[in-house]
Amino acid sequence: MSLPDFAELLERLLFTPGRNGKLALLRQWFANQPDPDRGIGLAALAGELSLRTAKPALLRELIAERTDPTLFALSYDYVGDLAETIALLWPEDARSNAPPPGLAEVIETLETAPKAELPRIIAAWLDALDSGARLALIKLITGGLRVGASARLAKAGLAEWADVDLGEIEEVWHGVAPPYLTLFAWLEGQGPRPDPNGAPVFRPLMLAHPLEEADFAKLHAPDWRAEWKWDGIRVQLTAGPGGARLWSRSGEDISNTFPEILAAMRFHGVADGELLVMRDGPSGGEVAPFSDLQQRLNRKTVTARMLRDHPAHVRLYDLLFEGEADLRALPFDERRARLEAWFAREAPARMDLSPLISFATMEELAEIRAGTRAASIEGLMLKRGDSIYQPGRVKGPWWKWKRDPLNVDAVLMYAQRGHGKRSSFYSDYTFGLWRGDELVPIGKAYSGYTDAELAFLDKWIRDHTTARFGPVREVEKALVLEVEFDAAQYSPRHKSGVALRFPRIARIRRDKPAEEADRLETLEALIKR
Amino acid sequence: MPPHPETWLRVTPDGLFCEPGGFFVDPVRPVERAVITHGHSDHARPGHAHVLATKETLAIMRARMGEDRAGATQQAHPYGETLTINGVKLWLRPAGHVLGSAQVCLEWQGARAVISGDYKRRHDATCAPFEPERCDVFVTEATFALPVFTHPPAGQEIARLLRSVALFPERTHVIGCYALGKAQRLISLLREAGWDQPIPLHGALMKLCTLYEELGVQLGPLTQATVAGKERLAGAIVLAPPSAIADRWARRLAEPIPCLASGWMRVRQRARQGGVELPMVISDHADWPELLATCTEVEAQEVWVTHGREEALIHALAQRGIRGRALHLIGRGEGEEE
Numbered sequence: 001m002s003l004p005d006f007a008e009l010l011e012r013l014l015f016t017p018g019r020n021g022k023l024a025l026l027r028q029w030f031a032n033q034p035d036p037d038r039g040i041g042l043a044a045l046a047g048e049l050s051l052r053t054a055k056p057a058l059l060r061e062l063i064a065e066r067t068d069p070t071l072f073a074l075s076y077d078y079v080g081d082l083a084e085t086i087a088l089l090w091p092e093d094a095r096s097n098a099p100p101p102g103l104a105e106v107i108e109t110l111e112t113a114p115k116a117e118l119p120r121i122i123a124a125w126l127d128a129l130d131s132g133a134r135l136a137l138i139k140l141i142t143g144g145l146r147v148g149a150s151a152r153l154a155k156a157g158l159a160e161w162a163d164v165d166l167g168e169i170e171e172v173w174h175g176v177a178p179p180y181l182t183l184f185a186w187l188e189g190q191g192p193r194p195d196p197n198g199a200p201v202f203r204p205l206m207l208a209h210p211l212e213e214a215d216f217a218k219l220h221a222p223d224w225r226a227e228w229k230w231d232g233i234r235v236q237l238t239a240g241p242g243g244a245r246l247w248s249r250s251g252e253d254i255s256n257t258f259p260e261i262l263a264a265m266r267f268h269g270v271a272d273g274e275l276l277v278m279r280d281g282p283s284g285g286e287v288a289p290f291s292d293l294q295q296r297l298n299r300k301t302v303t304a305r306m307l308r309d310h311p312a313h314v315r316l317y318d319l320l321f322e323g324e325a326d327l328r329a330l331p332f333d334e335r336r337a338r339l340e341a342w343f344a345r346e347a348p349a350r351m352d353l354s355p356l357i358s359f360a361t362m363e364e365l366a367e368i369r370a371g372t373r374a375a376s377i378e379g380l381m382l383k384r385g386d387s388i389y390q391p392g393r394v395k396g397p398w399w400k401w402k403r404d405p406l407n408v409d410a411v412l413m414y415a416q417r418g419h420g421k422r423s424s425f426y427s428d429y430t431f432g433l434w435r436g437d438e439l440v441p442i443g444k445a446y447s448g449y450t451d452a453e454l455a456f457l458d459k460w461i462r463d464h465t466t467a468r469f470g471p472v473r474e475v476e477k478a479l480v481l482e483v484e485f486d487a488a489q490y491s492p493r494h495k496s497g498v499a500l501r502f503p504r505i506a507r508i509r510r511d512k513p514a515e516e517a518d519r520l521e522t523l524e525a526l527i528k529r
Numbered sequence: 530m531p532p533h534p535e536t537w538l539r540v541t542p543d544g545l546f547c548e549p550g551g552f553f554v555d556p557v558r559p560v561e562r563a564v565i566t567h568g569h570s571d572h573a574r575p576g577h578a579h580v581l582a583t584k585e586t587l588a589i590m591r592a593r594m595g596e597d598r599a600g601a602t603q604q605a606h607p608y609g610e611t612l613t614i615n616g617v618k619l620w621l622r623p624a625g626h627v628l629g630s631a632q633v634c635l636e637w638q639g640a641r642a643v644i645s646g647d648y649k650r651r652h653d654a655t656c657a658p659f660e661p662e663r664c665d666v667f668v669t670e671a672t673f674a675l676p677v678f679t680h681p682p683a684g685q686e687i688a689r690l691l692r693s694v695a696l697f698p699e700r701t702h703v704i705g706c707y708a709l710g711k712a713q714r715l716i717s718l719l720r721e722a723g724w725d726q727p728i729p730l731h732g733a734l735m736k737l738c739t740l741y742e743e744l745g746v747q748l749g750p751l752t753q754a755t756v757a758g759k760e761r762l763a764g765a766i767v768l769a770p771p772s773a774i775a776d777r778w779a780r781r782l783a784e785p786i787p788c789l790a791s792g793w794m795r796v797r798q799r800a801r802q803g804g805v806e807l808p809m810v811i812s813d814h815a816d817w818p819e820l821l822a823t824c825t826e827v828e829a830q831e832v833w834v835t836h837g838r839e840e841a842l843i844h845a846l847a848q849r850g851i852r853g854r855a856l857h858l859i860g861r862g863e864g865e866e867e
Contacts, residue, residue, distance in 0.1 A: 070844050085677065417804065424775055
């Protein structure tokens with residue numbers, strides 16, 4: 001019965017907005033499903049199932065043999081999605097009494113069956129399933145589950161079910177393969193810990209907390225080391241005899257997106273750093289704006305032109321392993337010394353060290369931070385000299401101390417209800433600034449407010465709605481919101497021509513009439529040229 | 530040769546009019562004489578002078594509209610009994626849609642037309658099952674007249690709900706459903722599945738549930754959701770109108786999971802609108818196979834389609850040698866409210 005069960009899991013994951021709800025569904029899956037099906041489900045969700053997939057054309061042919069073309073066209077037009085149309089239209093009166101195929105059976109057959117046999121096999125499966133399971137099967141064999149559950153979430157569900165640290169799963173992940181029999185055996189105490197066998201492994205990153213004023217007051221300058229906070233993406237570089245990998249902050253393998261970095265990883269060790277786009281400038285390498293790096297992200301193929309115009313670079317700030325030696329239990333100062341010596345020896349191309357900033361007092365450091373905006377730097381990172389490298393967001397040893405945000409007074413224009421716990425509240429806000437006599441939207445925010453402010457906004461929106469577009473309400477242009485953001489940049493994709501980074505609602509300005517909200521020119525003046 | 534029904538049963542702006550009998554069926558505006566198939570508001574309108582319907586439908590109309598607006602004179606007519614009005618024979622057959630729902634069967638000079646109103650063919654303990662009546666012209670709804678709409682067995686949908694309740698015992702499952710028919714059918718399906726706990730209801734559903742019980746439909750223990758404390762609603766299955774399940778009213782519930790019971794839930798994009806987390810495909814309308822089977826079973830040479838997706842149904846009927854005709858009645862949308 002596992003394919004219908006898998007279909008129900010997918011369906012619930014798709015419709016469940018909250019992380020906790022999704023984790024509960026995943027835990028139940030791992031607890032109730034037999035091997036190897038539970039592992040195949042895990043692989044499918046984690047995107048690790050490499051199937052010989054069937055082409056949508058094959059399914060189109062199968063349904064064409066079974067339905068009237070006019071009725072198919074009317075149905076497809078109504079449903080809008082080919083896979084779903086086929087799943088719903090598949091004739092029920094031909095339902096066979098054959099038991100529904102198991103997940104494992106489907107996977108194995110797809111791998112081994114001769115290609116000419118596939119249409120007959122797939123049709124027989126579809127005949128044995130109900131519409132929900134038919135949809136799951138079609139999505140599985142055409143290779144696109146899209147249920148809003150990432151690999152990371154699937155592993156988190158696994159960790160919760162087995163009551164181990166997510167880090168433990170990540171450490172062994174690259175030593176196991178679908179259907180993960182050794183992994184499940186280990187998690188259930190029935191087998192040894194799987195050996196990643198020298199294969200490159202992602203180690204969960206140590207993350208910093210934002211520094212609040214109250215925390216700052218407690219800091220004693222000699223205990224702390226400071227670095228610039230770079231505006232790129234956090235990466236981990238893993239290289240050794242088993243191969244090299246570049247990981248994103250969540251453990252996604254992004255090696256193929258940055259081949260020039262991969263080629264430069266000829267060392268043996270694990271390093272932590274910031275991925276940036278850097279170009280030659282008058283005073284050496286200059287960091288390009290984040291939008292340049294965005295051009296390189298999420299691309300499957302990298303063109304020569306991309307490599308030339310948006311060259312990638314890694315600024316290193318920590319060393320987790322030197323060769324096979326695990327340095328994570330050493331204090332930061334010792335790791336830093338090892339990093340500097342290692343870097344001097346290896347001198348990897350396309351990399352440099354994130355320098356330490358010297359300061360004598362916390363006041364001096366505060367002054368340095370005040371100058372970061374002028375220097376186009378996001379802020380500072382503070383790390384305790386004696387901090388060991390602990391995965392996750394541990395409060396205390398590391399702080400991020402961002403530059404002061406910018407802000408504008410904008411007018412609330414549209415609102416939409418949130419998800420999960422916020423599904424009854426209008427909690428997503430679109431706001432705009434004046435351009436001449438017209439308001440143009442500049443961004444959206446769904447955080448920053450208190451519960452009391454959310455309740456006020458929700459009621460205000462309901463009382464001042466002027467139009468509805470599906471889930472969106474347009475409101476009277478009468479409420480001013482103080483919006484904080486880290487930076488503004490030009491964006492051809494927005495009507496206003498401007499996009500904000502990290503916007504949040506700082507305050508509700510009930511005292512301010514909408515006419516006195518800021519003008520678009522004010523925001524444009526804040527864009528760093 | 531008997532007169533073709535199109536010569537004596539006509540579409541007017543007020544609705545379907547039986548000329549020799551001098552009465553309308555489900556008229557959209559106040560008229561002198563109305564025959565009403567069932568109590569849903571797009572079929573039963575207030576303000577007619579004379580109303581004929583089953584006694585259950587009349588009771589439902591009075592409960593929804595008030596005593597004085599449900600027809601100046603009300604004539605309760607039981608299923609199966611024939612009445613002759615100006616030479617037109619009239620009798621009612623159960624439609625299986627909601628309590629009291631009836632097909633209006635008319636015969637004049639040997640020609641017979643059956644106006645089915647809304648109907649379904651599935652088991653429903655809260656109303657009498659649909660009875661097919663052989664006729665020359667069958668007037669059908671077409672709410673779910675696309676082959677993608679095949680409703681799964683209702684018991685399967687209820688089982689999925691109960692599995693979810695077992696998985697999230699600390700949360701409230703709140704099912705959005707229409708106050709007349711759907712709510713009572715869901716309660717009855719839950720009882721059949723062994724759910725014997727009190728079912729808390731939104732205030733808007735209480736009146737018709739009470740009426741159903743007075744008319745002899747047993748629903749088991751029901752409570753007002755508004756008076757129960759949040760902790761008492763943990764693990765409960767609560768029923769409410771669709772508009773309430775993801776809105777302010779739902780904040781009184783314990784971390785609610787919004788569920789919606791409707792035939793539209795069959796299509797994902799429809800289901801994903803409005804924040805539904807557990808779609809349940811349970812409908813009080815015939816699905817595609819049932820529409821086709823019914824049109825064939827009554828042996829009509831001609832089928833008139835009142836509202837819904839008539840194009841697909843007329844196409845499919847033509848393939849079966851049945852002539853289809855779209856009536857385009859005013860005042861019936863696409864049957865979005867289910």
